[in-house]
Amino acid sequence: MIASLGRFVAFLWRLTNGRIGVALTLNVLASFTEGVSLFLLIPLIATIDAGRSGNSIDIPILGDLMQRYHPSLGLLLVGFVLLIVLQGALVRTKTLYLTGVMHHAIDRLRQSFFVSAGNAQWEVLQRSRVSDLNNILTVETGRIQIAASNLTSLFQALILLLTYLAMALLVSWQMALFAAAIGLVMFAALYPIRRQATRFGEEVGQMFREQNRTLLEFLTGIRVAKSFLVEDAYAERFWRRLTMIRQTTLRYAGVRTLGTLSFQVMSAVAAAAFIWVAVEWVQLDFGRLIVLLLIFLRLAPRFGAIQESIQSLLSNLPAFDLFREQSTMFAEAAEPKGEMGEEAPSFSDEIRLEGLSLSYPGSSKPALDDVDLSIRFGRITALIGPSGSGKSTIADLVMGLLRPTSGRMTVDGVEITDSNRRAWRGSVAFVPQEAFLLHDTIAANLRIALPDASDELLWSVLDQAKARSFVEQLSDGLQTVVGERGTRLSGGERQRIALARALLRNPWLLILDEATSALDWENQQKIAADIAAMRGKVTILTVAHRPSMIRFADDMIAIENGRCVESGTFAALAADPRSRLAAMLRGEGTER
Numbered sequence: 001m002i003a004s005l006g007r008f009v010a011f012l013w014r015l016t017n018g019r020i021g022v023a024l025t026l027n028v029l030a031s032f033t034e035g036v037s038l039f040l041l042i043p044l045i046a047t048i049d050a051g052r053s054g055n056s057i058d059i060p061i062l063g064d065l066m067q068r069y070h071p072s073l074g075l076l077l078v079g080f081v082l083l084i085v086l087q088g089a090l091v092r093t094k095t096l097y098l099t100g101v102m103h104h105a106i107d108r109l110r111q112s113f114f115v116s117a118g119n120a121q122w123e124v125l126q127r128s129r130v131s132d133l134n135n136i137l138t139v140e141t142g143r144i145q146i147a148a149s150n151l152t153s154l155f156q157a158l159i160l161l162l163t164y165l166a167m168a169l170l171v172s173w174q175m176a177l178f179a180a181a182i183g184l185v186m187f188a189a190l191y192p193i194r195r196q197a198t199r200f201g202e203e204v205g206q207m208f209r210e211q212n213r214t215l216l217e218f219l220t221g222i223r224v225a226k227s228f229l230v231e232d233a234y235a236e237r238f239w240r241r242l243t244m245i246r247q248t249t250l251r252y253a254g255v256r257t258l259g260t261l262s263f264q265v266m267s268a269v270a271a272a273a274f275i276w277v278a279v280e281w282v283q284l285d286f287g288r289l290i291v292l293l294l295i296f297l298r299l300a301p302r303f304g305a306i307q308e309s310i311q312s313l314l315s316n317l318p319a320f321d322l323f324r325e326q327s328t329m330f331a332e333a334a335e336p337k338g339e340m341g342e343e344a345p346s347f348s349d350e351i352r353l354e355g356l357s358l359s360y361p362g363s364s365k366p367a368l369d370d371v372d373l374s375i376r377f378g379r380i381t382a383l384i385g386p387s388g389s390g391k392s393t394i395a396d397l398v399m400g401l402l403r404p405t406s407g408r409m410t411v412d413g414v415e416i417t418d419s420n421r422r423a424w425r426g427s428v429a430f431v432p433q434e435a436f437l438l439h440d441t442i443a444a445n446l447r448i449a450l451p452d453a454s455d456e457l458l459w460s461v462l463d464q465a466k467a468r469s470f471v472e473q474l475s476d477g478l479q480t481v482v483g484e485r486g487t488r489l490s491g492g493e494r495q496r497i498a499l500a501r502a503l504l505r506n507p508w509l510l511i512l513d514e515a516t517s518a519l520d521w522e523n524q525q526k527i528a529a530d531i532a533a534m535r536g537k538v539t540i541l542t543v544a545h546r547p548s549m550i551r552f553a554d555d556m557i558a559i560e561n562g563r564c565v566e567s568g569t570f571a572a573l574a575a576d577p578r579s580r581l582a583a584m585l586r587g588e589g590t591e592r
């Protein structure tokens with residue numbers, strides 16, 4: 001807990017470039033002026049008290065000053081008001097400054113997480129849940145912000161406490177020590193409650209994560225949920241999660257308020273003991289007693305604030321630990337961006353995989369095992385094989401998303417390594433099984449691939465993907481909004497938009513991963529014809545299960561159990577009745 005707190009303080013310091021130090025200094029000044037204004041009450045009381053003269057004050061520093069200057073009551077009152085005004089102004093300045101610094105820092109935090117998640121290697125990113133990332137970027141960073149604000153209030157309260165204690169020491173050191181001892185005992189007595197705060201923070205963090213998962217799972221799969229009539233089941237699950245969070249929060253509120261109540265009771269007992277000791281044992285004079293009581297009365301709520309700030313800090317600190325864990329994981333898995341100016345190797349001959357193996361983290365069996373294959377420039381290569389044989393893994397590897405565990409991949413003889421993999425990916429375009437479309441216009445969806453593309457260019461790629469006519473028929477043309485994940489378009493139309501978007505990159509290599517498997521036969525045929533028409537213009541690697549999507553291929557590669565078991569030209573393999581391709585074309589599937 002202490003280590004985590006230390007890391008948090010160091011982290012905040014770095015995150016705000018030390019600006020939090022300026023805010024805290026303003027805090028110290030404000031606390032100091034508040035303390036001094038309270039201290040001024042001593043000469044005030046002495047001056048008001050008709051039976052005494054200002055000279056009777058024998059408190060160090062203050063007494064000397066009074067004896068030398070004999071300030072009038074009016075002057076003391078003006079000084080008192082000025083100090084309060086100064087303190088208020090300092091608090092305001094500090095609050096405004098700190099709010100700006102903290103918001104900026106938390107935004108930087110969110111941004112850095114966003115960037116490191118985006119830059120993480122695909123293998124690592126794949127293992128994270130979208131809802132958990134969303135949770136970190138919203139809920140957990142919000143909790144970190146609260147923890148930071150608790151920390152600054154804690155610091156402020158501590159400074160005030162020390163200022164008051166210093167003042168009290170000047171008035172009566174015995175009573176000041178007595179008050180400090182009482183304070184320490186009270187603080188120690190509330191330790192069990194602070195422990196519960198940490199536990200609550202961890203529990204509630206986990207619950208928020210699960211609530212977010214339920215929510216996102218439902219929202220992203222709402223169509224499936226509706227089709228299976230399971231909306232009510234989801235609603236029930238959601239309610240259960242809400243209930244758990246509510247009950248835990250209520251339980252914690254019980255503990256927290258018990259802390260506050262115990263604190264109040266202890267404060268009352270402590271005040272009584274304080275007065276008793278001051279009057280009966282130390283036999284303080286009336287003026288000092290009043291000032292000490294004032295200090296004590298002002299101190300008590302601060303002390304309560306310290307307890308509250310610590311409780312809240314401890315309950316929110318687990319969010320910081322989780323954030324650190326996740327961002328360290330992503331930072332360690334950062335994809336090398338390559339040397340400055342590193343360019344993608346040019347592609348005009350062939351892409352080769354040589355003795356290449358790949359194992360997913362945590363998997364005992366390799367997904368690819370000693371694969372040798374070649375994808376030739378300007379040709380259409382089809383990758384076939386049973387489900388789970390490793391086709392998508394090859395596609396992800398060839399596009400530069402995955403790294404081989406051993407062996408190598410070369411493009412025109414140049415090895416793809418950490419330093420040029422990202423650059424190579426920029427030369428490849430990919431059309432997945434399910435087109436990813438934003439709830440935005442067709443133009444915006446196309447421009448994901450090339451933000452500056454002109455309308456003219458958009459129409460030209462729509463032409464190539466045979467999508468021009470249906471887009472022209474839409475009421476708003478390119479400006480038509482496609483609906484959530486493109487639901488206002490048919491499956492075939494969505495795939496055509498995805499294909500047009502891929503072509504917008506003017507890629508050297510176009511990878512189609514089961515790009516038409518979600519479509520009906522007629523649409524598959526049409527898209528297959530469009531793809532066949534691109535022969536020679538762009539190199540294509542198509543992963544397919546169905547004969548319709550491979551008939552137009554020039555070359556074939558068959559994968560089984562992560563191994564390349566057959567390769568050659570389509571014509572040669574189709575002519576060999578014993579080949580896997582021939583079996584597939586006869587409708588026997590690829591499993592053997």
Ligand SMILES: Nc1ncnc2c1ncn2[C@@H]1O[C@H](COP(=O)(O)OP(=O)(O)OP(=O)(O)O)[C@@H](O)[C@H]1O
Pocket residue numbers: 126360361363367385386387388389390391392393394
């Ligand atoms: N992220 C992953 N983590 C662990 N194992 C994985 C991961 N992705 C795929 N695999 C495993 O790697 C093997 C190859 O999977 P891959 O998706 O490449 O097969 P595929 O031929 O494309 O299958 P399909 O035709 O069903 O899409 C399978 O055993 C699969 O379970």
